[in-house]
Amino acid sequence: MDDTLRALFRPTIPAFDGSFETVDGTFFTIDHPAEWTTPLGNSLCIVNTDTRPMNDTDQPWASGTTAFNWRDVSGWTGAGYLNQYLYSRIHGYRYIYVQTAVPAGYSGAWARPGAWHHVFDTTDCRIVVYADSDVIYANVNV
DSSP: OHHHHHHGGGGOOOOOEEEEEEESOOOOEEOOOOOOOOOOOGEEEEEEESSSOOOSSSSSSOTTTOOOOOGOOGGGTTHHHHHHHHHHHTHHHHHHHOOOOOOTOGGGGGGGHHHHHHHHHHHSSSSEEEEOOOOOSSOTTT
16 A cells, blocks of 8 residues: 555655645745755654544544544544554655553653653664644645
């Protein structure tokens, strides 16, 4: 499936040192040499962490007997995660979802550093991009 997604989007992905136009008509150009001129692949990791259980039909990473239902996708439970996953697949990046528990005596946000530590210790990610569940990449080709 990854090869199919990349093939579908390849014609729309701008060159590393080129210009591009967003879907809303905004034009961007790179005026200096690009920092990276070859694909980063799996060395760039897009990481999500969440303390909320994924156990409803509208949640893409639901486990157990719960089946994901495309018709019911809504809010934080689907749109952000699926967009980020699609973005990572199009560009050949690694997507990592970490289900965490809320640390005793802290807010759920404090679960993130432990998850990130795990990602750094167990993967060969050189660049980690953390994205909250509601982050949407509007231009998945860029």
